[in-house]
Amino acid sequence: MGVKGARAEHSSDHAIAGAVSGFMTRLICQPIDVIKIRFQLQVEPISHDFSSKYRSILQATRTITSEEGVVALWKGHVPAQLLSIVYGTAQFYSYNKIIESSRSFATLDHWQNSAHFVAGAIAGSIATVVSFPFDTVRTRLVAQAHHQPVYKGFISIYISILKTESPRGFYRGLSPTLLQIAPHTGLQFVFYSLLTDFYKSFSDGSSTTVPNSMIAGSAAGLFAKTAVYPLDLARKRLQIQGFEHGRIGFGKFFSCRGLMECLSKTAKNEGLRGLFKGLLPSQLKAAATTALHFTFYEQALVLLHRLRV
Numbered sequence: 001m002g003v004k005g006a007r008a009e010h011s012s013d014h015a016i017a018g019a020v021s022g023f024m025t026r027l028i029c030q031p032i033d034v035i036k037i038r039f040q041l042q043v044e045p046i047s048h049d050f051s052s053k054y055r056s057i058l059q060a061t062r063t064i065t066s067e068e069g070v071v072a073l074w075k076g077h078v079p080a081q082l083l084s085i086v087y088g089t090a091q092f093y094s095y096n097k098i099i100e101s102s103r104s105f106a107t108l109d110h111w112q113n114s115a116h117f118v119a120g121a122i123a124g125s126i127a128t129v130v131s132f133p134f135d136t137v138r139t140r141l142v143a144q145a146h147h148q149p150v151y152k153g154f155i156s157i158y159i160s161i162l163k164t165e166s167p168r169g170f171y172r173g174l175s176p177t178l179l180q181i182a183p184h185t186g187l188q189f190v191f192y193s194l195l196t197d198f199y200k201s202f203s204d205g206s207s208t209t210v211p212n213s214m215i216a217g218s219a220a221g222l223f224a225k226t227a228v229y230p231l232d233l234a235r236k237r238l239q240i241q242g243f244e245h246g247r248i249g250f251g252k253f254f255s256c257r258g259l260m261e262c263l264s265k266t267a268k269n270e271g272l273r274g275l276f277k278g279l280l281p282s283q284l285k286a287a288a289t290t291a292l293h294f295t296f297y298e299q300a301l302v303l304l305h306r307l308r309v
Contacts, residue, residue, distance in 0.1 A: 015093040017300035022088025025292040031073035032285040039278030040236040043252040068146040076141035083134035095123035117186035124185025133170035144246040173238030180231035191220035213295035221290025230275040
């Protein structure tokens with residue numbers, strides 16, 4: 001079955017539904033992600049201080065569209081779509097395979113929430129490792145200055161990173177990502193499972209509806225993202241190391257050599273609030289993307305099931 005929805009007859013349905021979910025969610029939510037990344041990479045405070053390039057969500061939106069055009073809100077969309085499709089496919093397929101395997105252990109019936117957390121954490125980690133190069137490429141495209149672009153497209157980024165940084169360059173920031181993604185994805189699946197079960201207790205309990213998926217997914221994404229946010233900020237800052245020449249015009253460049261230095265330097269120079277820079281658009285994105293992710297996934301499973309009947 002899906003995360004909590006209709007039963008799929010083929011295990012490949014979970015991979016297909018995950019890919020559809022990733023594609024549709026990315027298409028809708030990419031502008032929020034672009035603004036979030038710009039906030040995360042800015043050293044200056046996100047405030048009405050005019051020394052800062054970006055000062056609020058609305059001001060950042062206006063600045064980006066006026067300087068770079070409306071299409072800039074979908075900057076890095078191609079690698080972002082590849083990231084979402086690969087991630088969604090690997091995540092949901094792995095998660096359901098792990099849950100199916102866990103059913104052979106009768107003792108786990110009393111530990112369902114723990115099973116959902118562990119399965120979600122492992123699935124998120126697998127999906128992250130597989131899709132991470134697309135994330136690095138997407139971040140570089142969003143981060144570069146529009147008036148002096150270093151890269152002409154995502155293919156040129158792959159070539160450039162391979163030539164100048166080696167394949168390891170694609171995995172800058174992987175350690176904080178894995179530290180973040182394991183509890184984040186685990187919590188998402190646990191919260192989603194609990195909230196859909198709670199909803200079904202007041203209904204006929206036969207299926208997961210679109211409103212139920214939207215509400216449960218939104219709350220699950222909001223809770224999980226807030227809990228692990230500083231690690232997400234560190235990941236983005238690590239991904240642009242060695243990219244100073246592409247950040248001209250965006251203010252002071254943040255340099256660091258590892259996860260702990262990134263977190264401590266951010267806290268020291270920007271205060272504890274600096275660790276939560278871009279939290280609001282990140283929360284909006286997390287609530288929207290998780291809601292859409294689970295909803296598109298559940299509905300894609302329903303459609304695939306009907307097509308097979």
